[in-house]
Amino acid sequence: MAEDSRPPGSQAVVRALRVLHCFRDHGPELGATDLGRLLDLRTSTAHRLARTLVAEGFLEQDGATSRYRLGAAVAELGQALYRHRGLYRVEPLMESLAEATGTSPGLAIRSGERAVVVAGEAVDPEAGIGVYIPLHASAMGKVLMAWDPGFDTSGLGELAALTENTITDPARLAEVLVRVRADGYATNDREITPYKRTVAVPLVDELGQVRMALALRADAGSLPPERFAELAEVAKEFAPAFQRLLLRPSV
Template sequence: METPSDPNPSATGSVQTVARALSVLGCFRGGDELGVSEVARLQGLAVSTTHRLLTALVDAGFLDKDAESSRYRLGGALAEYGQIAYRQHRIYLAEPHLEQLATTTGASASIATRYGNDAVLLGTSRWREADGHQLQGVRLPLHASALGKALLAWSQVTDDELGRLPYETGTARSVPGPLELGKELALTRERGYAFNDEELAAGYRTIGVPIVGDDGLARFALGLRGPTELMIAERVPFFVELARVTAREIAAVMQ
């Protein structure tokens, strides 16, 4: 029996091209400038195919090409989309509260939401004394970040979802698998906050608390991050209470 052919192969090809282009765009998530060969190697694509995809992304404004080095970086169109998402999520309402929390504690304060296997930062305080130039990324693995664990602990996450997380990311201090993460999430719910003890970067700890809606689930989470010498055990209860108060204030203005 013959397998039915695709009734619209050109449409299938177009979808594959779009998926490849988006995957190529993801190579620039770290903020680096990359050349054609580097992107081709990362994606496992031919250089000619990669060049066509990069050119299409430049034409759309999603990437810029440096005329002298012929290297690519994120383009201005993404800033426009970022501003739209920023307003749609109403992050500007949370920013004054993040700044106040950061100024009071000397740590950096952030708000994040879940996207796939990551916690994605939507807003971060400008108070950077605690971080210096060691800024955290925009996407943080759920299992190895306090923000991610807070989002998971106050959600309807399934065992299958926990099993699919990329546990190879993080540091040697990160939870190694779904069984350990399940226990960590139970502890997180019991004490009312998540904790990251150098699980993403050596020398840094983060407290994570949920920003819950009327249904008791966390669409957002609030993180408070600082160096280990700031985030000592004696200060954690005080920082947690400040973070909880701030999370309630943010929940109220973002409803």
């Protein structure tokens, strides 16, 4: 067996973080039994981890049901992300882009096998909390994958079918990402929901690395595929302004 190179105590940290991820993926309230089942832990271990997170403000426990939910510390970190990344600076740009295109703009960053929307209609600016979307079924996710030189679609594991249009074959997804790089933009043609389409372009930092994705989202009826290239060009025109506000270091 290979020697574990992680520092002492890191296993407990990883377990605690996985407890928090359970609330992202499996609902707003979970009991210790639920956490143990989801993480393959003894209920007593899950309870101990949850109680530690309660003590640090990352979880709260309902006194009546003993079930756990996310705590204020999570919202505080979300607010810190919103401030530290300067996302508040792009609100006027988002409004201008919405007016110019008749769509709902959004910004996303990579988080493991998901993209997290950090600005746009899916985000609560007061709480700084966004939503996670799957990389393989979203335009923003495809952008973040396509320009990651070390990315391998086989590392995504099983690709869930969210609609009949979702790409579930890793080989086909790899081909799509080649086309995304060639076109300079990605699309989501009713792959997460049958009622929405999205176009997304990359946002690049001064080192030439794609750090975020800028998307335009609308009802499928008002955004036919024939508009994809047109909207991508508008998003590309706005991209430098977003990059100046979000991705260049202060001087």
